Amino acid sequence: MMVRKIRLMFAITITLGICIIIFQLCLLLYDSTKLSFSDDNTPVILWWTPFGNNNQVKTCGSAKCYFTYNRAFKNNTRLKSILFYGSDFRIHDLPNWRSNAISWGLLHEESPRNNPILVHEKALNLFNYSSTFSRFSDVPLTLLDLPGLEELIATSYYVPTKEKSVFMHTENLAPVLYIQSDCDTASDRDHYVIELMKHIRIDSYGACVNNAQFDDRFKNNYLDILNNREFLSFVAKYKFTIAFENAVCDDYVTEKLWRPLVVGSVPIYYGSPSFKDWLPNNKSAISILDFASPVELANFLHKLVRDDSAYEEYLSHKLNERDYRVTNNRLLHALRKRPTGTINEFANYMEAFECFVCEQIQNNRGLKTSIVTRKQYNCPLPRDPITGEISKRNWWIQQWNIEKCGAKLLAHYITNNISINRNHFDEQKINMYDHNEC
Numbered sequence: 526m527m528v529r530k531i532r533l534m535f536a537i538t539i540t541l542g543i544c545i546i547i548f549q550l551c552l553l554l555y556d557s558t559k560l561s562f563s564d565d566n567t568p569v570i571l572w573w574t575p576f577g578n579n580n581q582v583k584t585c586g587s588a589k590c591y592f593t594y595n596r597a598f599k600n601n602t603r604l605k606s607i608l609f610y611g612s613d614f615r616i617h618d619l620p621n622w623r624s625n626a627i628s629w630g631l632l633h634e635e636s637p638r639n640n641p642i643l644v645h646e647k648a649l650n651l652f653n654y655s656s657t658f659s660r661f662s663d664v665p666l667t668l669l670d671l672p673g674l675e676e677l678i679a680t681s682y683y684v685p686t687k688e689k690s691v692f693m694h695t696e697n698l699a700p701v702l703y704i705q706s707d708c709d710t711a712s713d714r715d716h717y718v719i720e721l722m723k724h725i726r727i728d729s730y731g732a733c734v735n736n737a738q739f740d741d742r743f744k745n746n747y748l749d750i751l752n753n754r755e756f757l758s759f760v761a762k763y764k765f766t767i768a769f770e771n772a773v774c775d776d777y778v779t780e781k782l783w784r785p786l787v788v789g790s791v792p793i794y795y796g797s798p799s800f801k802d803w804l805p806n807n808k809s810a811i812s813i814l815d816f817a818s819p820v821e822l823a824n825f826l827h828k829l830v831r832d833d834s835a836y837e838e839y840l841s842h843k844l845n846e847r848d849y850r851v852t853n854n855r856l857l858h859a860l861r862k863r864p865t866g867t868i869n870e871f872a873n874y875m876e877a878f879e880c881f882v883c884e885q886i887q888n889n890r891g892l893k894t895s896i897v898t899r900k901q902y903n904c905p906l907p908r909d910p911i912t913g914e915i916s917k918r919n920w921w922i923q924q925w926n927i928e929k930c931g932a933k934l935l936a937h938y939i940t941n942n943i944s945i946n947r948n949h950f951d952e953q954k955i956n957m958y959d960h961n962e963c
């Protein structure tokens with residue numbers, strides 16, 4: 526009796542085990558692209574460069590899409606859109622066909638420093654939807670680095686003007702602060718700083734134009750502590766902070782502007798030509814473009830250093846009655862519309878862009894074509910920040926022009942479904958550049 530029972534149980538266990546193994550094998554063999562979601566009508570959106578949601582059905586209003594990194598979906602009939610993260614966009618690793626029925630989306634918060642080919646119209650035209658720093662993109666990232674309205678008007682770091690003046694004497698602080706470690710930029714910012722420094726004292730702690738040393742608190746890891754309270758309190762002691770972007774693009778405004786505004790040091794700004802559109806008030810920062818030369822800017826700064834009430838006109842976002850600290854309605858409106866949830870995080874913008882594309886697919890059904898242009902990523906040929914001329918000294922100019930050929934060539938390859946061989950592509954690109962064909 527007992528023996529038979531044990532034999533029976535043994536047999537059942539073995540059979541079950543074999544069944545499980547066969548089932549697992551079937552799973553493995555079954556086309557992985559069909560397994561991942563059951564609803565056959567759900568459009569597929571493929572992140573070509575892994576970035577957003579992966580293997581996930583997501584509901585966006587009345588639309589629903591399946592997001593994946595799995596390139597096995599590239600020939601799936603449900604594929605409706607391919608998304609790219611700009612900094613990882615590589616010409617030698619792209620889909621080798623382009624169909625008008627499958628849109629392309631570009632998410633790119635960076636300046637062209639990371640991928641210079643993407644400033645050119647021909648390259649941008651390959652995309653249908655964009656999320657960039659431009660206010661004209663589908664999901665604008667213009668205010669990505671601004672923590673929030675509360676931070677802008679808060680006085681937690683704010684140092685009263687009289688105390689700032691005292692620090693200039695007791696701690697021998699210069700009126701102007703500069704901290705930068707990326708010294709070779711398209712905007713050629715250090716060229717301006719070096720000139721300005723001849724006419725007003727600047728404490729420069731970073732690797733660029735260095736003339737001052739951090740004390741031990743910040744010495745080794747200052748890149749990690751840029752948002753650390755102690756560091757922000759240190760920045761707040763300075764009357765002015767140089768806020769020069771690494772590139773000049775419409776609406777490319779970064780933490781370089783927001784950080785001094787948040788702590789209450791007046792930014793001296795160079796970057797987006799339209800940056801004043803986003804300031805808390807008409808006078809919240811000083812634009813170097815409002816001065817004919819660094820000397821004139823320096824003279825103006827000297828005047829503000831001596832005249833507290835003229836200086837404080839630049840700090841009304843800290844000093845006005847609470848309800849009148851920010852008067853710029855464009856800024857207030859844009860802040861209310863940010864897809865940030867409770868905290869301002871990049872991930873929330875990414876989610877919003879995914880949903881934007883998903884809704885376009887389901888609501889628009891290809892009736893309206895949409896093509897990204899320079900307006901959504903407008904970075905003109907870099908100019909000398911002092912003379913405004915196109916300077917031969919700046920090697921970014923050559924890079925910019927070579928990539929113009931790259932963009933033209935890329936568009937040709939993609940629209941004609943030609944796979945790209947990197948070496949051959951580069952050769953052709955340089956050849957076109959040498960013959961002035963772009």
Ligand SMILES: *[C@@H]1O[C@H](CO)[C@@H](O)[C@H](O)[C@H]1NC(C)=O
Pocket residue numbers: 599600622
């Ligand atoms: C996908 O489709 C393209 C063109 O339609 C074809 O050239 C390619 O071989 C296909 N790839 C796979 C993996 O089936």
Ligand SMILES: *[C@@H]1O[C@H](CO)[C@@H](O)[C@H](O)[C@H]1NC(C)=O
Pocket residue numbers: 805806807852853854
């Ligand atoms: C800024 O100044 C202009 C003209 O001087 C004025 O029309 C505008 O309303 C002001 N904007 C803000 C936000 O104060």
Ligand SMILES: *[C@@H]1O[C@H](CO)[C@@H](O)[C@H](O)[C@H]1NC(C)=O
Pocket residue numbers: 625626627628629650651652653891893894895896
């Ligand atoms: C996407 O852009 C291409 C041009 O690159 C265009 O031919 C196509 O019609 C556009 N598709 C959509 C859905 O807008």
Ligand SMILES: *[C@@H]1O[C@H](CO)[C@@H](O)[C@H](O)[C@H]1NC(C)=O
Pocket residue numbers: 622623624625940941942
């Ligand atoms: C490129 O390939 C796609 C997908 O196979 C096809 O729809 C399109 O017509 C092709 N374009 C050209 C120019 O051959």
